[in-house]
Amino acid sequence: MACDVNYESKQHRKKRYIVFGIITIISLVLPFIRINGNHIFLLNFAEKQLNLLFTSFDMQELYLMPFILILLFLGVFFMTTLGGRVWCGWSCPQTIFRTIYRDLLQTKLLNLRRSINNKQAPTKKGMYLQKTIAIILWSILAFIAASDFIWYFVPPENYFAYLQDPANHTVFLGFLGGITAFIIYDVILLKENFCVYICPYARVQSVMFDEDTIQPIYSESRGGKIYDEHGVKLWSKPPGEYDDCTGCEACVRVCPTHIDIRKGMQLECINCLECADACVPVMGKLGKESLIQWTSANEDERGIKTKYIRFRTVAYGIALTLAFIGLMYMGSTKEHMLLNINRTSELYKIKDGGKTVENVYTFLFQNTDSKDHKYYFEVNNKDIKIVRPSKPFSLKARKKERKIVILRTTKTLIDTEKKDTPIPITIKAFATDDKDKIVVLRHTIFFYPSETVLEKYKK
Ligand code: SF4
Ligand code: SF4
Structure with missing residues (x-):
């Protein structure tokens, strides 16, 4: 029978290959894109730093991680309810790797298999040279894939520096080698058994x-x-x-x-x-x-038309939107510097025969930005002056520094006979070169002695 069906246009294979190509390019290129020195996603354990959507967060700000995980899980639930194991067939690295190794290298390039339309048949007998070449080529690609994975945890700028100094980065090399070895083993020996017997997603998706x-x-x-x-x-x-x-x-x-x-x-x-x-x-x-x-x-x-908008998908959609809004909100409240204030054990020092009162603090400044800045601070009480540090100080990108801070008053802040009085004050710390954006407020106490104590110093 004559047939006017255009087979090519009916095939999903070509569309999947295009999606594979796009995903591969995106995943390889993304780690190299930086805005203001920050990556789109980087979980850098060595430098205790998280980059998300080109914003840098300190490990102290890991309150964002639950939102990211919730988004990830909800996204998987949403996608599975709508399109089944669409992730496995269209995006999973395992599927992409196996397609490259089996269909491209073994079948098309080295002729080790008769046709990509028969994935059940084993490779041809003999042909040891071609089989070795397939393993070598895949090992090179596995190294690139492992490197690409690592770039989301060790930024490429550090990755290449570490490679040039292997003696001092043995743990890094161990991870790189281990991941590469696993990808080689997985694709050449484990094959689709990974999807069938190991992948946890396969077990839970049916529910x-x-x-x-x-x-x-x-x-x-x-x-x-x-x-x-x-x-x-x-x-x-x-x-x-x-x-x-x-x-x-x-x-x-x-x-x-x-x-x-x-x-x-x-x-x-x-x-x-x-x-x-x-x-x-x-x-x-x-x-x-x-x-x-x-x-x-x-x-x-x-014969009932598929309902894409239904209770489950709407519920997941709403939950995803809420988690995304939560992530954006938490991200937007990010402070571009961190400051922890601790008081020393001594409540105050009295000098000049009771005319001067000082309180001593330890301020821990942290520059969470990707650029160096100069920092200083103000006190919201005009009668309390900063004695130390006397001028702004520099802090390198992503570094922290402890500063001894002395606040002093020569005024009578409060007049009570018997009790020392804690006076609430607000510290406004900022980067002197970007006062509008890099600024934090912290509340603390300035202790002022009672009249009885001051009297003793006046004598
Ligand atoms: S895994 Fe097998 S059954 Fe499932 S879509 Fe692919 S070819 Fe079809
Ligand atoms: S055996 Fe499979 S490919 Fe052949 S006609 Fe039946 S469903 Fe189609």
Whole structure:
């Protein structure tokens, strides 16, 4: 039968390859983009620093992490409810790595496999040179992939410096080597067993599915029944006169996790849609659509249009929006410097025969910015003067420094006979070169002695 179906336009494979390419480029380029010295995401344990959306946070500000984790989990729940294991088939590094190694290197480049349409068949016998080349090429790519992963924890500017000084960065090299070795082992030996037996997402995702979740589904009503309700295979080609499945098993041969989608939804399915593509030319010859569609159970079995906006997706959407607003709000309240104030154990010092009272503090300043700044501070009480430090001081980017601070008054702040009085004061600390943005307020106490104590010094 003549067929006017355009197979190429019906294939998901090409679209997936484009998505793989975009994700790979983005993940490789992002660590190198810096704005004001900050990365889009960097969790730098060595320097106790978090960069998020090009803003730098200190480890003391890790209150943002719960929001990031909540966003991550809610995002996964939302995506799974809507599109099943769409992450696995379209974005997961494991799937991208296996596609590069098996389909690009082994099949297309080195001819170790006959066709990317048969992922079940083992590699050809012999051909040891090509097999070695495949392992070497993949090892190089695995090193790049491991480096890319590390760049989100060790910024590229440090990464390359560490590589040039290996003797002093053995822990870093251990991590880099370990991750590279795991990626090599995972892709060459573990293969899709990782998805089937190890990946925790595969275990939990099914509870997030509902009748409107999009997934690869074999149309039993069109193709015919192949397996009974206990999963026992009845035949390869169904015998019914109107059953369309030809029993060619192209959909089985192409499956990277070695399952038969005609048996129904299975834990092992990574949503790669290779089976749906494989059936396109087979059914195309009959002028029909693929028997395997990326659709919902409601649409396939009951003819009910898939509902994308439903209670679960709306609930996840609202929760995601709230978590995102929370993250943005917390991020916007970020202080661009940190200041901790501690008093010394001595309440006050009295000098000049009771005319001068001093309080001593320890101020811990921290420059959380990516640039060096000069810092100083003010006291909100005009009768209390700063004796020490007497002038602004410099602090390098991301460094902290302890300063002994002496505040002094020569005025009678309060006149009580018996009790020392704590007077609340506010310290306004700031970077002298960016007073509007880099500023923090801290409340503390200035102790003023009682009249009885002052009298003793006057004698
Ligand atoms: S590729 Fe299509 S026709 Fe061939 S066995 Fe699979 S479902 Fe049936
Ligand atoms: S059944 Fe196999 S080929 Fe089809 S989507 Fe699932 S993993 Fe891919």
